[in-house]
Structure formats: C-alpha cells, structure tokens
Amino acid sequence: MIKIRRSADRGLADLDWLHSQHSFSFADYHDPKQMGFGPLRVINEDQIKPDTGFGTHGHQDMEILSYILKGELEHKDDMGNGSIIRPGEIQRMSAGKGVRHSESNPSLTKANHFFQIWIEPDQFRIQPSYEQNKIPVGSREGKLCLVGSPEGRGHSVTIHQDVELYCSILSSGDTVAHQIAKGRCVWVQLASGTIEINKVPLANGDGAAVIEEPFIEINAIVESEFLLFDLVQ
Numbered sequence: 001m002i003k004i005r006r007s008a009d010r011g012l013a014d015l016d017w018l019h020s021q022h023s024f025s026f027a028d029y030h031d032p033k034q035m036g037f038g039p040l041r042v043i044n045e046d047q048i049k050p051d052t053g054f055g056t057h058g059h060q061d062m063e064i065l066s067y068i069l070k071g072e073l074e075h076k077d078d079m080g081n082g083s084i085i086r087p088g089e090i091q092r093m094s095a096g097k098g099v100r101h102s103e104s105n106p107s108l109t110k111a112n113h114f115f116q117i118w119i120e121p122d123q124f125r126i127q128p129s130y131e132q133n134k135i136p137v138g139s140r141e142g143k144l145c146l147v148g149s150p151e152g153r154g155h156s157v158t159i160h161q162d163v164e165l166y167c168s169i170l171s172s173g174d175t176v177a178h179q180i181a182k183g184r185c186v187w188v189q190l191a192s193g194t195i196e197i198n199k200v201p202l203a204n205g206d207g208a209a210v211i212e213e214p215f216i217e218i219n220a221i222v223e224s225e226f227l228l229f230d231l232v233q
Helices: none
Strands: 002-005 011-014 018-022 040-048 053-059 063-070 073-077 082-085 089-094 099-104 113-119 129-134 145-149 163-170 175-179 184-192 195-197 200-202 207-210 215-220 224-232
Touching: 002 200, 040 184, 063 073, 073 089, 073 129, 082 089, 089 145, 163 175, 163 215, 184 195, 184 215, 200 207, 215 224
Parallel strands: none
Antiparallel strands: 002 207, 011 018, 018 040, 040 113, 053 099, 063 089, 063 113, 073 082, 073 099, 089 129, 145 163, 163 224, 175 215, 184 207, 184 224, 195 200, 195 215
C-alpha cells in the first residue's frame, strides 16, 4: 500500500522570517491523523529569510537532523559546537537529557531551504551529541546514498533508532529500487521534481508512506531530489 501525503495538504507556518510546511503535526499545526510515521515524528520543509532564524531554545530526547537543499544553516549549541551546514552535508543532533541550540541563516541576502527532521530515539536521557558529515561527491546522483543509520555506517551520521535514511538525486529517466524487509516500512519525501513510486506519481513536496510492500521502484520523470526513510513499523 502506498499512501500519498500531498504537499498542499501539509501544515503551514508563514511568518515574516520563516516559511515552513509540516508533513506531520508540529507547533500550532495539529492533525490527529498526522502525528508521524513510526518513529519519524517531524518532517518540516523550512525556508529561513536572510539574517534570521530559530533563537536559542531547548530540546530533550529527540534525534534532530537537517538536510540542506539550498543556502546555508548556522548551528550553535551549549555543547560548544558552532558550524555552517551546506548542501551536500547532513547534520544530526541528539538532544538526549537536554540541549540548548540555535539554527539560523547566516546569509545577508539569500533565503535558505532545508528539511528539519525529528526522530524519536530508542534510548532516553543519553548524553547529548552532535555530528555533521559531508555526503561524498557523486554518491547520491542516480542512486540511493545512506546518510543516516543506527551504526553510523560509512559516511552516515549515527541515529539512535532503527532507521536508515537515504538521499538521492535522479536525472530524468533514472530509476532506483529499494528492498523492504518484513516488518519494515518506508517514507519517501520529495524535495523537488516529479517521481513515480511503483508507478504512483508524486509531485514536488509530496510524501508517501509505503506499507506492506516488499520493494519499491522509484522512477524520475524530471530531475528530482528526495529522501527515503526505512523504518520499523
């Protein structure tokens, strides 16, 4: 079964400094039918205007990831980390027993564009930690590239949950396939372009829950970028 979450049906926060579309319930947007997908709790597609951002605030017991589409995201936290995240990089912060951080757009002229992702961990009250990895050049073009996993395999960041996160950039006509083990499911989030999942079409910004399917085949109709989450049901 493939259930589509259309982009236009997402929650929306349109502020003077932030444009954010919520796949699942978040902040002032609440839909009891859209509370997450397995341990995947938040997928926000955010665009922060220049020289603004999320001020310092706190979190506990959540895996928070950022995947940059355009521009830059500046991170600071009370663990002493300070960095700029750019396209081609993946960031992971484990809030654990408590962390305070800020995320902002350091550019004075251009908005940024990124996915903010929250995953419920399988361990609570752990020591907070931070990780930022480069995605190897060419590793996501025409294929699925692992960028998050429980063991931090390869160049992936370590997620404290039984979740594998892949990214991909496909040219028109490219196809990738992904096997789904028994007892697992998949969420696909399309960042740009148009794709088909087992011949079911998705347009820019759409998401798809894939349940009780042994595999999926993703075909790009035009150049497309997407994330794929392989999760426990």
